[in-house]
Amino acid sequence: MTNKQIKKPIWQKPWHFTETILIVVGIYLVGMVLQLSVGTFKFSNLAWPLNIIIGGSGIVLILLLSLRKQSSFFQWLSGVPFSVTLIAALIIQTIIMGITPQLAGALTHKPTVFDTLGFTRMTSSWPFILIYFFTILALTAAILNRLRIPKWRDYAFYLNHIGLLIFLFASGFGASDMKRYVMYVEENAEMPEWRVYSENKDVLELPIAISLKDFIMEEYAPKLTIIGRESGKSIPEKDPAYFQLADKKTDIEIEGWTIKVDSFIMDAVRNSDKSYREIHMPGSCPAALVTVQEKATGKKISGWVCCGNYAQLYMPLMISDKYSLVMTRPEAKRFASDIEVVAASGEKVSTTLEVNKPLKMGNWTIYQYGYDNDAGKASNYSSFELVYDPWLNAVYFGIILCALGSLCLFWIGNKKRKERNND
Amino acid sequence: MISWDHFNWFAGVTLGCWTVSFVNILLNKKILWAQVFTAIGFISYGLFIALLWINLERPPMRTMGETRLWYSFFLVLVGYITYAKWQYKWMLSYSLFVAMIFVIVNILKPEIHSKNLMPALQSIWFVPHVTAYILSYAILGAATIVGLKQLYQYDENDKLIDFTDNLVYIGFGLLMLGMLMGAVWAKAAWGHYWSWDPKETWAFVTAAAYLFYIHIRWNNHYRKTALWMLVIAFICLMITWKGVNYLPSAKNSVHVYGQQ
Ligand code: HEM
Numbered sequence: 001m002t003n004k005q006i007k008k009p010i011w012q013k014p015w016h017f018t019e020t021i022l023i024v025v026g027i028y029l030v031g032m033v034l035q036l037s038v039g040t041f042k043f044s045n046l047a048w049p050l051n052i053i054i055g056g057s058g059i060v061l062i063l064l065l066s067l068r069k070q071s072s073f074f075q076w077l078s079g080v081p082f083s084v085t086l087i088a089a090l091i092i093q094t095i096i097m098g099i100t101p102q103l104a105g106a107l108t109h110k111p112t113v114f115d116t117l118g119f120t121r122m123t124s125s126w127p128f129i130l131i132y133f134f135t136i137l138a139l140t141a142a143i144l145n146r147l148r149i150p151k152w153r154d155y156a157f158y159l160n161h162i163g164l165l166i167f168l169f170a171s172g173f174g175a176s177d178m179k180r181y182v183m184y185v186e187e188n189a190e191m192p193e194w195r196v197y198s199e200n201k202d203v204l205e206l207p208i209a210i211s212l213k214d215f216i217m218e219e220y221a222p223k224l225t226i227i228g229r230e231s232g233k234s235i236p237e238k239d240p241a242y243f244q245l246a247d248k249k250t251d252i253e254i255e256g257w258t259i260k261v262d263s264f265i266m267d268a269v270r271n272s273d274k275s276y277r278e279i280h281m282p283g284s285c286p287a288a289l290v291t292v293q294e295k296a297t298g299k300k301i302s303g304w305v306c307c308g309n310y311a312q313l314y315m316p317l318m319i320s321d322k323y324s325l326v327m328t329r330p331e332a333k334r335f336a337s338d339i340e341v342v343a344a345s346g347e348k349v350s351t352t353l354e355v356n357k358p359l360k361m362g363n364w365t366i367y368q369y370g371y372d373n374d375a376g377k378a379s380n381y382s383s384f385e386l387v388y389d390p391w392l393n394a395v396y397f398g399i400i401l402c403a404l405g406s407l408c409l410f411w412i413g414n415k416k417r418k419e420r421n422n423d
Numbered sequence: 424m425i426s427w428d429h430f431n432w433f434a435g436v437t438l439g440c441w442t443v444s445f446v447n448i449l450l451n452k453k454i455l456w457a458q459v460f461t462a463i464g465f466i467s468y469g470l471f472i473a474l475l476w477i478n479l480e481r482p483p484m485r486t487m488g489e490t491r492l493w494y495s496f497f498l499v500l501v502g503y504i505t506y507a508k509w510q511y512k513w514m515l516s517y518s519l520f521v522a523m524i525f526v527i528v529n530i531l532k533p534e535i536h537s538k539n540l541m542p543a544l545q546s547i548w549f550v551p552h553v554t555a556y557i558l559s560y561a562i563l564g565a566a567t568i569v570g571l572k573q574l575y576q577y578d579e580n581d582k583l584i585d586f587t588d589n590l591v592y593i594g595f596g597l598l599m600l601g602m603l604m605g606a607v608w609a610k611a612a613w614g615h616y617w618s619w620d621p622k623e624t625w626a627f628v629t630a631a632a633y634l635f636y637i638h639i640r641w642n643n644h645y646r647k648t649a650l651w652m653l654v655i656a657f658i659c660l661m662i663t664w665k666g667v668n669y670l671p672s673a674k675n676s677v678h679v680y681g682q683q
Binding site: 080083084087088090091094095097098099100101102122123171180331332333334335354355356357358365367385387395396399402403405406407408409410411412413 | 501504505508509541542543545546588589592593595596597599600603604606607608611612613614616617619621624625627628631632634635638639641642644659662667670671672
């Protein structure tokens with residue numbers, strides 16, 4: 001019965017795509033009216049327990065509807081046309097969002113048409129929120145519809161849809177309860193730090209205090225490159241060449257120059273005579289002794305180059321009146337903080353925090369955030385991001401179900417569909 | 424005691440066997456021998472992982488090289504299961520091929536971390552996240568080609584649609600896995616599992632477009648609409664992968680890595 005349906009008057013049940021599209025456009029327009037009259041949706045207004053009340057009652061409502069036998073309205077709500085049209089609405093809105101630059105903080109300019117329509121803050125615009133809400137309702141309905149006659153062979157459907165429902169609910173409604181702060185902690189301060197900055201840069205005090213015992217940083221060896229003395233740009237300009245220094249000594253070639261690294265010191269300090277020696281101390285800096293030869297003329301120049309830092313001078317090597325050989329600042333390889341965290345409850349944890357290795361304490365998660373970029377290794381403070389998210393475990397649970405469901409997609413394929421067609 | 428020093432022996436056996444199966448799949452209709460050799464190579468590789476695990480006294484999942492081990496291992500496993508279920512020889516040969524590339528990378532560069540990886544990128548999720556995406560892109564690309572052929576020579580009874588559905592299911596499954604792993608990783612690195620960064624927004628659009636395909640195809644309906652959506656979805660996919668960098672919305676994207 002692919003495209004050959006018998007024509008029925010519009011709005012007569014069962015509703016199909018024509019009615020559904022009109023309804024979804026209606027939902028969108030209601031959202032737009034709200035957007036234009038009330039303004040951007042504020043997630044904080046939905047904080048606990050309002051989120052669970054609104055979201056929960058939506059789901060309970062669908063549950064009650066599903067108990068009625070042969071409700072054609074429920075059939076529509078749980079059917080493919082509604083979900084496909086909602087997905088299409090999400091696609092259109094996220095495409096607009098993917099093209100329009102999104103704003104993060106408060107509006108600083110006079111609102112443009114895009115701002116007023118909510119396009120520049122798509123995820124907090126009323127039409128988006130309403131479509132999201134109805135997607136949750138449709139998803140719930142689809143799950144309940146299948147659950148009337150539960151079948152083991154529907155496992156992939158359940159994993160995907162229940163997983164997604166939990167994820168959407170916890171990440172969307174849960175966003176209202178999420179709090180996010182940044183804390184700056186000085187090394188070996190007398191008192192642990194408990195003051196944080198909110199996203200609007202307000203200072204607050206938290207029930208969690210952190211003291212920083214040590215800030216640890218490892219850097220990659222820096223790179224050598226040749227720059228035009230006037231432009232300051234690396235050559236060749238189209239595809240700049242960088243050479244990573246390493247323990248092994250090799251000759252390098254860049255555009256008609258050969259460069260030989262005679263010695264390379266990662267922690268170097270300058271002597272009075274422009275040479276460098278190895279000293280491990282705060283403020284030491286990478287330096288290399290190099291010999292550069294211009295291939296065309298055979299002319300050789302040698303000398304020290306150093307990338308410089310807050311304590312030491314930057315040292316280029318002039319290799320002609322147009323070009324210099326320079327060393328780039330080393331990039332961070334790893335940074336970590338040796339910390340002790342004390343919660344108001346008295347719980348104490350000592351750990352080394354680093355990027356990709358956060359610390360979870362109850363509903364709080366603490367992340368390594370940053371450090372004093374100018375001082376680099378010698379930074380005497382470290383900053384942390386503290387995120388409060390009571391819905392996190394639910395989000396992860398949803399993710400795990402979805403991941404299992406995705407694995408099932410490898411083999412369920414369209415076999416089921418054929419079985420169904422034979423029903 | 425087994426350590427990385429012995430890797431080349433096990434990997435050599437694996438590569439030899441998998442090359443035989445790969446060639447066998449390309450040349451022959453019946454692929455019994457290919458299956459046998461896939462299994463031998465798989466066992467050799469699995470054995471190395473198990474022995475390394477025992478020796479290290481921790482699961483070998485910490486460094487890049489170690490995660491690449493698992494990648495090849497699982498890829499061939501998934502490829503074989505898919506073959507066993509659907510008789511898709513291409514799936515088996517494709518996964519053998521990609522798995523071998525990763526074995527070779529581990530032979531040439533078994534180092535702990537590739538150089539100058541910024542701290543946020545140093546994660547066990549890096550390899551599986553990226554490879555799930557790349558694999559899914561390849562499969563969805565194949566689906567687009569098969570879809571275009573059907574649009575060009577449209578026939579309501581074309582059996583190719585079943586093949587297309589299967590490709591989309593598999594490709595979408597991998598796409599979702601890549602996205603979910605990305606979310607878990609982003610949470611650990613930046614504290615947000617989803618921040619609607621332009622690249623993430625387009626990844627969402629792409630996934631939603633394939634979701635549209637899957638749902639509108641339910642019960643074998645709307646062949647033509649679905650095929651058109653397949654083309655649109657692939658355009659979105661290309662924007663996610665390559666195009667985002669050129670959009671005005673991506674000026675501050677954290678996923679557009681600077682060149683140096
Ligand atoms: C990760 C996301 C999703 C995946 C992987 C997914 C996958 C699937 C699959 C594979 C089917 C076919 C089931 C079968 O083989 O029997 C299906 C059916 C369906 N899905 Fe989804 N889906 C997802 C999201 C959604 C969403 C967001 C909605 C609703 C807004 C939805 C509503 C439906 C409906 C109504 C059906 C028809 C099932 C029935 O009538 O019993 N799905 N989905």
